[in-house]
Amino acid sequence: MSARVTSQASPSLGGPGRLAVLLRSERLRSWSARIGLILILIALFLGGWEFLKWVTDSPRTTLPHFHEVFDYLFDIDSQGNTQWLAIGRQLEVTFIEAVTGLAVATVAGFAAGTLMALSRWTGRGIMPFVIGAQTVPIVAIAPALVIWLGTGWETKALIAGFLAFFPIAVATARGIGDISQDSLDLMASYGASPTRVFFKLRVPGALPYIFTGLEVAAAFSVIGAIVAELPVGSQEGIGVKILTSQQYFSLEPESLFASIGGACLLGGAMVSMVRIVQLIVLRGHRGETIS
Numbered sequence: 001m002s003a004r005v006t007s008q009a010s011p012s013l014g015g016p017g018r019l020a021v022l023l024r025s026e027r028l029r030s031w032s033a034r035i036g037l038i039l040i041l042i043a044l045f046l047g048g049w050e051f052l053k054w055v056t057d058s059p060r061t062t063l064p065h066f067h068e069v070f071d072y073l074f075d076i077d078s079q080g081n082t083q084w085l086a087i088g089r090q091l092e093v094t095f096i097e098a099v100t101g102l103a104v105a106t107v108a109g110f111a112a113g114t115l116m117a118l119s120r121w122t123g124r125g126i127m128p129f130v131i132g133a134q135t136v137p138i139v140a141i142a143p144a145l146v147i148w149l150g151t152g153w154e155t156k157a158l159i160a161g162f163l164a165f166f167p168i169a170v171a172t173a174r175g176i177g178d179i180s181q182d183s184l185d186l187m188a189s190y191g192a193s194p195t196r197v198f199f200k201l202r203v204p205g206a207l208p209y210i211f212t213g214l215e216v217a218a219a220f221s222v223i224g225a226i227v228a229e230l231p232v233g234s235q236e237g238i239g240v241k242i243l244t245s246q247q248y249f250s251l252e253p254e255s256l257f258a259s260i261g262g263a264c265l266l267g268g269a270m271v272s273m274v275r276i277v278q279l280i281v282l283r284g285h286r287g288e289t290i291s
Contacts, residue, residue, distance in 0.1 A: 064253050069261070072254035083255070086241075087262045093236040095266060097153050097225040098218075101160025102270070105217055109165050110210070113172025117202075123173065134166045138224060143231040156228035156237070163224035164217035171213025175206025211278040218270040226263060238263050 046066050053063050060068065073084040112130065116123035142159050149155040179202055187197045229239025238259060245256035 061250050061253055064257065069254045069257045072252075072258055083258065087238070087258060090236060090238045090241045090259075091262050091266050093153065094222065094225045094229065094238045094263075095270075097156040097228070097237065098160050098221040098266070098270060100153075100157035101162075101224060102164050102214075102218055102221040104157065104161035105164035105168055105221065106214065108161070109168025109213070109217070110172050112165075112169040113174075114176055116169070116173040117176035130166060130169055133162070138163050138227050139230075142224075142228050146228065146231045146234075151231075151234050153236075156225050156234075159228035160221040160224035163227075164221040167213040167216040167220065168210070169213075171209045171216075172206060175209030176202050178209070179205050207278075207282060211274065211282075214274045214278075215271050218274045219267050222263065222267040222270055238266065 049063075049066050052058075053065065056063070073082070073087070075083050077083055077086050079086075112126055116126055116130075138159065141162075145159055146155055149158070183201060183205075184197065187201055192200070225237065226239035226242070228234075229237035230243055234240050241259045242256065242263065245252070245259050249256050
């Protein structure tokens with residue numbers, strides 16, 4: 001009798017299928033709320049833009065209307081291309097530089113952070129150099145590196161990686177070292193080797209920290225790539241477009257605002273890319289842990 005009651009009550013209580021539906025529904029509501037918040041923030045930004053222009057009564061050469069910047073994207077340049085396509089090509093160049101720099105910074109930052117976390121003496125030796133490298137303004141060393149190494153995209157990627165290295169190294173050191181002693185003792189009781197402890201305990205536990213550092217580094221890599229494109233001699237990249245637009249600001253102010261907007265979108269795309277990878281990696285790690 002009790003078994004019959006249990007079997008009849010379980011559908012109403014909901015099984016794994018019902019739980020999966022509820023989780024998908026919750027995720028959908030979460031994403032809808034995020035998208036709604038983003039749209040509200042965009043509307044507030046554009047409204048603030050137009051309100052500022054109305055209050056200050058700024059001329060077009062100081063602050064154009066947003067719709068004027070938007071219309072500019074569909075103008076035709078001297079080469080017969082639409083402006084949004086021309087800006088997109090410059091963004092593509094900067095994107096390659098930033099992604100390459102971020103990849104290099106990820107490898108170097110993970111290695112440095114691991115050494116700082118696992119060896120106290122090594123950490124004390126590396127940390128001053130890591131901090132010292134970040135105290136040097138990137139706008140000061142970028143022109144020198146471009147002069148020494150040339151104006152190729154590899155140099156710009158190196159500068160982007162230099163700026164992105166610090167947050168990854170610090171986040172990795174924090175994550176690798178922030179493992180409870182109880183967990184370490186448990187692995188030791190199983191006779192786990194240091195290598196197994198590192199890959200099965202320390203690295204999985206450090207992933208949330210590392211991805212947090214990667215998000216910051218992704219934005220920094222875009223900044224580093226743009227700064228690297230500013231010195232004389234660079235021919236491509238959104239940084240070059242911004243510099244050129246600034247020189248002709250009085251004639252075509254919409255170009256500068258459109259270029260800056262493109263750079264902001266590129267930074268947001270880089271951070272979003274890291275978050276997507278984070279969702280995939282952490283979800284796969286949770287599934288591996290459960291299995």
